[in-house]
């Protein structure tokens with residue numbers, strides 16, 4: 315690599331779909347844009363430029379099309395990676411979907427004197443400040459992206475997350491409005507155990523990757539993070555390059571959970587600590603919190619089946635796949651603390667099909683009083699009471 319007194323851009327000309335769209339990165343990155351980028355990074359307006367073809371490669375670019383919507387800018391001996399936004403923000407992920415790729419390329423290069431930037435192109439088209447996008451920008455800031463022109467184009471100030479708890483808290487607020495959106499969930503199973511449940515195909519993989527990178531960088535020594543990859547029928551895992559980056563960061567343990575694993579858990583367990591069941595509950599009813607006392611201590615909160623796994627297994631006229639589906643169905647359950655889970659499993663405390671809580675008649679008065687004291691919710695909230703949930707209640711109650 316030669317030392318450069320004048321800032322120099324090297325940019326892959328072809329985007330992934332340039333052949334079909336006829337739009338090349340060299341059309342998008344005109345002199346106005348590059349001059350502005352150059353000035354913001356180096357304090358200089360003048361630069362030299364080389365748009366290169368797919369077969370070009372050097373220490374920083376491999377011989378492929380432009381991945382990550384990247385430009386490489388060298389000034390003196392520093393290498394700047396600049397990722398550019400899409401021209402329009404449409405859909406949940408599209409405007410930031412090249413960001414993890416840009417980060418992967420940046421992260422995997424061992425050159426020490428490097429920096430990572432993000433530049434917004436024309437933001438007239440679409441809303442670049444949805445809650446979701448703001449959350450993603452904050453993840454980007456957390457993993458080291460420097461926003462070159464955010465002050466000019468956004469009304470929000472982008473603030474990096476300060477801790478894992480900060481991410482979980484904001485994530486909760488961000489996802490409460492989007493229940494059931496097949497998203498990635500972060501939850502705790504202990505004070506220092508953080509679990510990520512992520513769908514890893516399609517657009518979900520961008521979000522899952524970004525979350526993993528940010529959590530890895532914020533993780534303290536006493537904390538432990540596990541990523542459960544929720545693998546669907548297509549058997550696609552998180553892209554290999556993302557897994558490589560996560561592994562190199564050395565913090566997160568990745569557990570692929572496909573249906574074979576679920577079958578084993580179903581076969582050998584009645585309690586069913588199945589990642590997919592937990593994922594489905596998070597997806598349907600949101601963060602872990604006991605619905606009968608609002609306890610949120612992660613060590614105490616469990617997914618409680620309405621129609622129990624042991625009863626499902628005993629069902630005579632049902633094929634195996636159907637049984638498994640009932641066992642991991644997010645409608646077949648709610649979050650309960652250990653006390654309430656046990657009371658519910660023993661049928662000391664029961665739930666009517668209209669959601670009302672009632673107690674077994676023959677329990678001693680002092681126990682009844684205690685249960686009444688710890689059970690602050692007398693009727694299940696509306697969002698729990700789906701049609702399928704009520705069917706499961708009926709299924710359970712007819713056996714009691």
Ligand SMILES: [Zn+2]
Nearest residue numbers: 604607651654
């Ligand atoms: Zn409780």
